[in-house]
Amino acid sequence: xxxxxxxxxxxxGLYAPAADLxxxxxxxxxxxxxxxxxxxxARAGHGAVLATKETLAIMGARCGPGFAGxxxxxxxxxxxxxxxxxxxxxxxGHVLGSAQALAECGGTRVAASGDYKRHPDPTCPPFEIxxxxxxxxxxxxxxxxxTHPSADHEVMKLLDSVALFPERAHIVGAYALGKAxxxxxxxxxxxxxxxxxxxxxxxxVTELYREFGxxxxxxxxxxxxxxxxxxxxxxxxxxxxxxxxxxxxxPDPATCFASxxxxxRARARQRGVELPLVISDHADWPDLQRTxxxxxxxxxxxxxxxxxxxxxxxxxxxxxxxxxxLVGYGDEEAEGAAA
Amino acid sequence: xxxxxxxxxxxxxEPRRLGKLALLETxxxxxxxxxxxWALAAMTGALNFKNAKAGLIRTLAAERTDPVLFAxxxxxxxxLAETVSLMWPADSARANATLSLSDVxxxxxTTPKGELPGRVAAWLDRLDENGRWALLKLxxxxxxxxxSARLARTALARLGGREPDEIEDxxxxxxxxxxKLFAWLEGRGPAPSANTSVRFYPPMLSHPxxxxxxxxxxxxxxxxxxxxxxxxxxxxxxxxxxxxxAAHLFTRTGEDASDAFPDLVGAFDFEAVLDGELLxxxxxxxxxxxxxxxxxxxxxxxxxLMAEFPAFIRVYDLLALGKEDLRALPFAARREQLxxxxxxxxxxxxxLSPLISFNTWDELAAARAKPADGGAGVDAEAVEGVMIKxxxxxxxxxxxxxxxxxxxxxxxxxxAVLMYAQRGSGKRSSYYSxxxxxxxxxxxxxxxxxxxxxxxxEELAELDRFxxxxxxNRFGPVREVTHTKAKGLVLEVAFEGxxxxxxHKSGLAMRFPRISRIRWDKPxxxxxTLDTLEQLLQRGETAEG
Numbered sequence: 001x002x003x004x005x006x007x008x009x010x011x012x013g014l015y016a017p018a019a020d021l022x023x024x025x026x027x028x029x030x031x032x033x034x035x036x037x038x039x040x041x042a043r044a045g046h047g048a049v050l051a052t053k054e055t056l057a058i059m060g061a062r063c064g065p066g067f068a069g070x071x072x073x074x075x076x077x078x079x080x081x082x083x084x085x086x087x088x089x090x091x092x093g094h095v096l097g098s099a100q101a102l103a104e105c106g107g108t109r110v111a112a113s114g115d116y117k118r119h120p121d122p123t124c125p126p127f128e129i130x131x132x133x134x135x136x137x138x139x140x141x142x143x144x145x146x147t148h149p150s151a152d153h154e155v156m157k158l159l160d161s162v163a164l165f166p167e168r169a170h171i172v173g174a175y176a177l178g179k180a181x182x183x184x185x186x187x188x189x190x191x192x193x194x195x196x197x198x199x200x201x202x203x204x205v206t207e208l209y210r211e212f213g214x215x216x217x218x219x220x221x222x223x224x225x226x227x228x229x230x231x232x233x234x235x236x237x238x239x240x241x242x243x244x245x246x247x248x249x250x251p252d253p254a255t256c257f258a259s260x261x262x263x264x265r266a267r268a269r270q271r272g273v274e275l276p277l278v279i280s281d282h283a284d285w286p287d288l289q290r291t292x293x294x295x296x297x298x299x300x301x302x303x304x305x306x307x308x309x310x311x312x313x314x315x316x317x318x319x320x321x322x323x324x325x326l327v328g329y330g331d332e333e334a335e336g337a338a339a
Numbered sequence: 340x341x342x343x344x345x346x347x348x349x350x351x352x353e354p355r356r357l358g359k360l361a362l363l364e365t366x367x368x369x370x371x372x373x374x375x376x377w378a379l380a381a382m383t384g385a386l387n388f389k390n391a392k393a394g395l396i397r398t399l400a401a402e403r404t405d406p407v408l409f410a411x412x413x414x415x416x417x418x419l420a421e422t423v424s425l426m427w428p429a430d431s432a433r434a435n436a437t438l439s440l441s442d443v444x445x446x447x448x449t450t451p452k453g454e455l456p457g458r459v460a461a462w463l464d465r466l467d468e469n470g471r472w473a474l475l476k477l478x479x480x481x482x483x484x485x486x487s488a489r490l491a492r493t494a495l496a497r498l499g500g501r502e503p504d505e506i507e508d509x510x511x512x513x514x515x516x517x518x519k520l521f522a523w524l525e526g527r528g529p530a531p532s533a534n535t536s537v538r539f540y541p542p543m544l545s546h547p548x549x550x551x552x553x554x555x556x557x558x559x560x561x562x563x564x565x566x567x568x569x570x571x572x573x574x575x576x577x578x579x580x581x582x583x584x585a586a587h588l589f590t591r592t593g594e595d596a597s598d599a600f601p602d603l604v605g606a607f608d609f610e611a612v613l614d615g616e617l618l619x620x621x622x623x624x625x626x627x628x629x630x631x632x633x634x635x636x637x638x639x640x641x642x643x644l645m646a647e648f649p650a651f652i653r654v655y656d657l658l659a660l661g662k663e664d665l666r667a668l669p670f671a672a673r674r675e676q677l678x679x680x681x682x683x684x685x686x687x688x689x690x691l692s693p694l695i696s697f698n699t700w701d702e703l704a705a706a707r708a709k710p711a712d713g714g715a716g717v718d719a720e721a722v723e724g725v726m727i728k729x730x731x732x733x734x735x736x737x738x739x740x741x742x743x744x745x746x747x748x749x750x751x752x753x754x755a756v757l758m759y760a761q762r763g764s765g766k767r768s769s770y771y772s773x774x775x776x777x778x779x780x781x782x783x784x785x786x787x788x789x790x791x792x793x794x795x796x797e798e799l800a801e802l803d804r805f806x807x808x809x810x811x812n813r814f815g816p817v818r819e820v821t822h823t824k825a826k827g828l829v830l831e832v833a834f835e836g837x838x839x840x841x842x843h844k845s846g847l848a849m850r851f852p853r854i855s856r857i858r859w860d861k862p863x864x865x866x867x868t869l870d871t872l873e874q875l876l877q878r879g880e881t882a883e884g
Contacts, residue, residue, distance in 0.1 A: 144404065145412045145425035147468075243762060243769050245807070255768070263425065264416055265351060272768040274352050309411045316405075323875075 001106035003134040003299065006085060009324045014112055014136065014303075016103055019082035021050075021110050023101055026328030033087065036098035037062065037177055039329045050074055051088060052098025054212055058177065061204050069084050076251030092116040093127035093280050095178030095210055102130050111295065112136040117280065118287040119148060122185040123178070123214045127291075128164070135297035136324075139305030140282040140331055147262060148284040154277040156184045158256060161275050162232060169230040169250035171276070173239035173257040175332045176202050178281050180236050181209045183258050184216040186279075187234065195220045197230070197248070199237035227251045243272070259333040260284070280333060289313065304329040340466060342370055343378050344473035350484040354768075361484060364608035364824060367521075374440040376516025377526040379495070384595060385490040385515050386444065391450040391459070391478045396423055399460055403428060420475035427463050427471055438465055441516070443474060443830070470812045489592040499524030504541040504736040507593055511538030512580055533580035536612060536659035539573060540666065541736035543614075543656075545726060553727075553746075555699045562670065563703055564655055564716050564723040565697040566745055567616040568628045568836070569851075570635070572596070572714055574603070574652055574689065577610035577661070588617075599635075602645045603652065606688045607740035610661050611680060613689065614734075615654035625653075625718040628849055629838045654681065655692040655726075657813065658734060666734035670742075673734065681847060695725060703727075707746060723746050723835060750833045751875055752855060753867040756784055757828040760806040762816045763791070770799055771806040774854065776830055780845075780869040784822055787845045787872065790832060793853030802828075822863060829858035829866050837876045847872055 009015050013025035021031040028045035035041055035051075037058030040050075044063040053073040060067060074080055076099065078248070079088045089099035092114050100113040111132035118127050141148075162170055174180040180202045187196060195218040198206060206219055222235060232249045237246070239257060247253045257273045260280025268276040283291060288310060292300055300321040301313045307323035314321030346366045353359050357655050367375050380386045400409050400423050409426070416422040443462060459478070463471050476482050492506040493697060499506075501524070512533030513520040522528035549645055571591040579585040587609040588597045597604045600617075619626040619634060634648035657677040658666055665673050676696075681691040695714055697703040706713025710722040719848050724747035732742035755776035763772035773791040777784035792801065805820070812819040833855040841846035 066582065143412045143415055143426075144408050145416055145422060147429070148426075245803075247769050265415055265421060272354070272355065276352065306411070308416070309408055312405075312407050312411075326698060 001108045003108055003110050005057075005114065006103050006105045006108060006189055007110045007136075009301075009326055011327075013326065013328075014324075016083075016085055018105065019087070019103075021082060021087075024114065025255060025327075031082075032068075033101055034059070035101060035112070036091065038095070038115070038332050040328060040332070041114065044068070048072070050080070050087070052076065052097040052099050055099070056097075057208055057212070058097060058205065061208050062177070076128075081267070090128040090130050091125040093118060093121060093124060096124045096214065098124060098178075100128075100130060101128055102132065108133050110134040110136065111297070113138065113291075113306065115140070116281055116291070117283050118291065119151065119280075119284075120149075121182050121281070122189060123181045123209060128263065129294045130297045131296050133297055134299045134301060135292060135295040136301045136303060137288065137292065137310070138229075138282065138329075139288065139302050139307050139310045140333070141284050142302075142306040142310035144285050144309075146260065146284045148265060148280050149278055151182065151186045152190055154258070154279050155183065155190045155192075158187075158234070158277060159190060159192060159276065161254065161256075162234060165252075166232045168252040168254045169233045169235055170254045171235045171237055171242060171247055171250060171257055172277070173242045173255070173259075173273075174202075174236050174279075176238050177205050177301070177332070179258055179279065179333070180238075181206055181214065181216060182277065183236060183277075184219060185214065186263060188215070188217045192234065193217065194234075197222050197233055197235040199235070199241055200262060201238045201241070202236055224248075224249075235253045239271075261333055282333065292319070293317070295336070305331075340436045340440050340443060340471050342366070343374065343381075344466075344469040345481065346378065347476065347484055348469055350486055354486075356490070357634050359490060360497060361648045363486070363491060364497045367494060367498050372518055372658060373516035376518060376521065377440050377444045379517055380444075380484065380515035382484075382486050383489045384480075386477070387480070388447040388478065390450070390455050391447045392551050393419060393479050394807040395456060395459065396420065396475055396478060398456055399423070399463070402456075403460070403860050410555075421472060423463075424468050424471035424475055427468075431622055438462060438470075443477065444516075447478070450627070456686075487592060491775070492593070495520070495524060499526075507539055507541045507736070510593075511535070514581070517639070530660060533660070535578060535580045536662050536664055537575050537577040537579045537585050537587070537610075538612070539575065539587070539593040540612060540614075540658045541593070542571060542573070542591050543734050543736065543743060544738040544884050545728075545745040546738065546740065547743040548727065548746050550700070550746070553703075556700075558697065558703070559701055560729060562674065562728050562730055563697060564692050564726045564728070565695065565710060565718075565722045566726045566747065567618060567625070567653055567692065568721050569616040569618040569631055569653070570724040571614075572617045572652060573612060573614055573658070574605075574607060574654075575612040575659075576607035577612075577659075578861050597878065599637075599640055600650055601640055603650055603688045604663075606686070609680070609684050613652065613654045613677075614656035614658055615652040615689065615692065617650060618646050618653055619650055620650065623717065625721040627720050627838055628850060629840065651688045653692045654689045656734065669731040669733065670728050671730040686746060703746075707748065722748075728766060744761060747835075750835055750855075751837065752831055753778065753788065753875075754829050754861060754865070755832050755869060756822050756863045756866045757805075757820055758784055758786055759820050759832055760802075760818050760820060767799075770803045772799055772803070774802070774830065776832060777822070777843075778867045778869050778872060779864075782824075785845045785869055787791055787843070787869070788832065788834070788849040788852045790830075790852045793833070793855055798854075798857060824864035825862060827863035829849060829861040829863055830854050831856035831858055837872065839876070845869060845872075849875065 009169040012027045014023040022029045023033045024041040030047040031045040033050045037055050044067040047069040049068040049071045083200045086104040088102045092098040094115045103110045111130045129131045176185050256275040257279040258279040262276030262326045302323045303326045311321040413422045495505045509531045512531035523530050573589040576586040586604045619631045620644040664712045707725045711719035727744040729742045758777045759775040760771035761773040775789045777786040809821040810818045834849040834852040836850040838848045
């Protein structure tokens, strides 16, 4: 069977015609498979939604209980056959509940990886390789300039700065779903045992992580307190809050930002970031290459990001690569440009 | 190299001046010679490697990286040194922390051209990505870490418990890696002294004065000159501390601007240090600041730029002649020597700033009001007031009281309406602190300028609140605020001058606009019109023309 008969791009997203099902559709459709809970992939208003139970819970928390007509949970490794196509999910290592979707039919295997990373993340199970014929990959950081350092290394940078400026509050911009909880968990792993303060916008998802058994220690909401109360504190906030009056409640706030984009100095400076933390939930350039080779796929479809560079590299490896130019997928790591 | 790389990295992200000073002071204190001296040289622009330039980096990138991926990456990152440092194929097995800044600097200076690419590539293999960035920044020369030469010398002053001007006095007596300088700062040696006068002298600055205050002074004890609207510079040429012929152009903060003005510096045929104003002269008349700005804005001095914007220095003081420091002499005596100096150097790119003849303060006031008739002639457009100097004043660094005064022309002011506000940076990053304002042209507002100072911290907080509460649209860091005839905010904007400009929609450009008052009381419909500005402009043109 031709891979394109199993799955092919349409304006709404990747479409499986035999199953009449879309993967991460950007517009409301009858049947959707959702890889993970970030808002550009997980939109409200679909008829039926198939996803991991964690992703369903995240969608419920972010979009409200009526986000879809009906929902069905699929565990990692479990299989479901729809219209003759066998679907299964494997961990993508991106955020809690994130999954790659494998669609199999007539011995042909197409894997849609969604967003993924290979670096360790204490808040979600690690990425699993799925051997396949077609590997559909993101390319958010597909340039040789992107080699992410370890998250521990970056968090130690933050702790060093906190020790150097005990009179200041360190405000860390981190995307509300995934990045914020990963930073919290990494802080704990690096020995930070004081309370972590969180902006109100982070609390619901953080609580959800806790319910799914992810231990984040003592996380407290930011409350009205004299400035000096936050001296030496680490405060997490959505990136969009960094340039709002909200930060004025803290003593001499040091602006930090956890994102893969922080590797580029100009990006950090444009945002007025004092301490860039290169922590990304997307695969970096070496990991994109490694993953593509490990899947054994002969054909690579690229959904979004720096498709030209990745397609060029694939061609050099003798792999058949094409850019799908799917629109509507943003990049949560760049969120917060406009306040 | 690690320490230097870490310093550059921290400085690049530190927005606060005091934070930068603290980082520099700590680095100078904790880093041994000669590394700290080379770092100082790198930050003050005193390093120049004959064979190691940006071209070398491109060559290495072409050898070690895929050309398509390099082009895509460079396009994304936008900085050559940063792109190569990030994508250089790392070899962590060979990483070696013992490479010192001195090894690198001395290697860049002494390695023969043919061996240099191999040498630099071997270093890049041994450094981590931050170290690679620092090395490549050394080669390209533009560090872009927000540290001026003056700031670096201020940090040295803090290290040694001295005044920044004391550092200037010894700066040119030592050369990289500044061993004598650090020894003196740490109390281990005498102040470096040089058998030369070719150096930067911290400039003497003036106090503003009001006409009423002049009545207390006897006009006979003073000289007056035009205050030219250019940039303050020092021209220094002669034999330096090492017996070499040297020529420099310094800005008022001691930055060496020689590279941007090779047409001037190359023509310094004298042994002296002159204080004066850098100006542009076209068709026999000195141009306004707006024209000068067009040359200042360009990074490299091309032949075309130099021909289009011919620069010269209008000199008004002589600080050193030959090897002799003249600063202790009274102004009148220095002026006498300056006049004979200028007469003896007809081919140098300088001319003498004339004295204004006056017997009473009223006569000076008349000249100031109409410079064209008061002696400035065709150059009147470049006059921004008068300077009044005591005949017996020595030349003293800084702003000493009672010697030099500036009597500026009265600022102009208009009432304009706030149209857009942009977030500031650093300490102001959560505040909307840059304001675009407009005046009425019929029923529409036309933007006429942008101002980001003139208000107090309390006023800034109030302006910020107004912007947030009256936002119409958002464009990235910019907000459009309500500006109808009935609703909006009127700002009284003061400025130093008005010029025609084709680059602005209004056809006008303001000089030094600032918020002088916030008119919470005034409805936008009562703000000024473009016609008012046009009249101000024409009045200026006829008064000076």
